Amino acid sequence: MRMTRRELLVGAGAGALGVLLVSCTPEPRPTASPTATASPAPLPTTPVPAPAASMRSEWATDPFSRGAVSFTRIGVQPDARERLAEPIQERLFFAGEATDADAPGTLRGAIRSGESAAVRVRALAAEGERIAVIGAGLAGAAVAANLADAAVEVTVFEARDRVGGRTHSQRDDDWAVPIQLGGWLLPALAEGAQPQREEDGLPDVIDLSSALWRAPDGDIDAVVNAPLEKAIGAAVDLPTDISLAEALEKTGSDPEDPALSALLAYLTTTSGADADVLSAWFPPALPSAALRGVTGDFDEVIQEMLEGTQLTLASPVTRIAYDESGVSLRLGTGEATSFDRVVVTVPLGVLQSGRIEFAPALPFSHRGAINALGIGHIETIWLRYDEPFWETDATIWHTVGGDHLLRTWINLRPVTGESILVGLVGGDAAEEFAELDEQDALLAALTSLTPFLGAASE
Ligand SMILES: Cc1cc2nc3c(=O)[nH]c(=O)nc-3n(C[C@H](O)[C@H](O)[C@H](O)COP(=O)(O)OP(=O)(O)OC[C@H]3O[C@@H](n4cnc5c(N)ncnc54)[C@H](O)[C@@H]3O)c2cc1C
Numbered sequence: 001m002r003m004t005r006r007e008l009l010v011g012a013g014a015g016a017l018g019v020l021l022v023s024c025t026p027e028p029r030p031t032a033s034p035t036a037t038a039s040p041a042p043l044p045t046t047p048v049p050a051p052a053a054s055m056r057s058e059w060a061t062d063p064f065s066r067g068a069v070s071f072t073r074i075g076v077q078p079d080a081r082e083r084l085a086e087p088i089q090e091r092l093f094f095a096g097e098a099t100d101a102d103a104p105g106t107l108r109g110a111i112r113s114g115e116s117a118a119v120r121v122r123a124l125a126a127e128g129e130r131i132a133v134i135g136a137g138l139a140g141a142a143v144a145a146n147l148a149d150a151a152v153e154v155t156v157f158e159a160r161d162r163v164g165g166r167t168h169s170q171r172d173d174d175w176a177v178p179i180q181l182g183g184w185l186l187p188a189l190a191e192g193a194q195p196q197r198e199e200d201g202l203p204d205v206i207d208l209s210s211a212l213w214r215a216p217d218g219d220i221d222a223v224v225n226a227p228l229e230k231a232i233g234a235a236v237d238l239p240t241d242i243s244l245a246e247a248l249e250k251t252g253s254d255p256e257d258p259a260l261s262a263l264l265a266y267l268t269t270t271s272g273a274d275a276d277v278l279s280a281w282f283p284p285a286l287p288s289a290a291l292r293g294v295t296g297d298f299d300e301v302i303q304e305m306l307e308g309t310q311l312t313l314a315s316p317v318t319r320i321a322y323d324e325s326g327v328s329l330r331l332g333t334g335e336a337t338s339f340d341r342v343v344v345t346v347p348l349g350v351l352q353s354g355r356i357e358f359a360p361a362l363p364f365s366h367r368g369a370i371n372a373l374g375i376g377h378i379e380t381i382w383l384r385y386d387e388p389f390w391e392t393d394a395t396i397w398h399t400v401g402g403d404h405l406l407r408t409w410i411n412l413r414p415v416t417g418e419s420i421l422v423g424l425v426g427g428d429a430a431e432e433f434a435e436l437d438e439q440d441a442l443l444a445a446l447t448s449l450t451p452f453l454g455a456a457s458e
Pocket of ligand 1: 057059063069097098317318380
């Protein structure tokens with residue numbers, strides 16, 4: 001088995017210095033990572049100025065995520081997620097956001113799923129067993145952290161040359177905060193409520209609590225979730241499941257109405273799917289009127305969670321052979337290695353793609369669950385300006401009306417002092433955005449910002 005420099009350091013429990021040394025050592029780059037680009041020359045076709053720098057995600061085409069988040073399709077029961085999480089022959093375990101029935105598609109769900117898998121492994125594993133975890137995202141890190149004191153030997157195989165998976169904090173000295181190309185937003189806390197237990201340890205959580213709903217004729221009142229709640233409430237009594245869009249129509253709402261359409265666009269930035277494919281019986285969490293955001297470095301947190309494990313980066317697993325006596329893994333390099341038990345945390349999109357061969361094939365209930373769940377799309381673009389071209393201090397912007405591709409923006413200026421705008425797009429629009437080349441993606445983002453042009457603030 002090839003040992004990377006990082007594995008040696010992390011395996012030896014090296015701290016920040018080790019991580020620093022490693023970060024100076026280029027790892028092989030097996031994947032098209034989200035890219036950083038200095039902005040091209042000012043774009044004459046939009047009145048919105050070109051940013052000083054921009055960076056965008058490319059999850060749709062990333063071979064190690066194949067989309068952004070799982071969602072529940074029409075007619076699919078949430079127990080599909082529980083079936084996927086079911087251990088096989090007490091040897092093969094599954095975790096990852098798609099396996100968490102309570103908070104799928106979220107940071108919290110990923111952590112919860114890793115914790116649950118670790119509980120299951122601990123209940124069976126004897127002292128000294130060799131446990132492998134496939135994937136060093138939040139779920140894989142949570143498995144490892146929860147096995148840290150279990151007297152077992154944990155090895156983590158990660159396909160990319162970095163940890164974090166669908167969290168990805170890019171550090172750049174020119175930016176006031178790490179650029180978050182994956183998940184980083186959390187629902188706002190209700191008054192007096194405590195943060196969720198899974199949020200413990202998430203770095204630098206900031207409040208993004210003021211929203212702006214901008215229509216062509218002026219700003220409108222915040223669009224509330226009431227029509228969605230009414231539609232979902234009514235759908236429960238129907239004999240069969242229908243789409244959220246259909247449920248809205250049945251209860252007298254028009255999903256094409258500009259205000260409701262802006263709310264639905266916001267929903268796609270967390271669900272990854274449009275209302276016409278989302279289940280009304282088992283809908284995603286509804287949009288949060290206010291948000292919190294993680295402005296710290298996820299990669300550092302995950303490195304910490306993985307301390308004490310053998311971490312092997314740039315090592316995609318291509319085959320998993322299992323029976324009641326153990327599990328054997330084959331890596332992309334052709335090497336094979338055996339373990340007592342294995343926890344698979346790769347994204348649903350990777351499981352659906354068939355890029356990992358299971359021998360024997362997974363039980364029918366697992367294959368059924370993998371095929372039943374949907375893969376949604378979310379993309380993001382971060383723009384940094386030397387001077388703001390907007391005057392509002394609202395932190396969450398929504399575009400009401402028009403046919404802009406990106407209709408949800410986060411304004412980080414009030415909370416960081418730097419003129420940073422973060423565009424979010426989900427569902428079909430995210431797929432469309434992902435297909436654009438750098439120049440066209442930036443153009444689409446700038447055009448989408450036209451409604452927010454205003455006099456520069458101080
Ligand atoms: C753009 C975007 C925005 C999001 N926004 C939010 C948000 O605001 N709030 C929120 O709560 N959630 C959000 N999410 C969702 C959240 O990021 C995910 O639910 C969570 O990070 C998933 O963690 P995971 O460990 O389940 O999967 P992952 O993080 O994907 O980890 C799986 C790991 O497996 C690795 N892997 C894949 N194939 C192989 C292989 N063959 N061999 C070895 N390793 C492999 C991958 O490289 C990856 O590191 C967002 C996601 C995206 C993409």
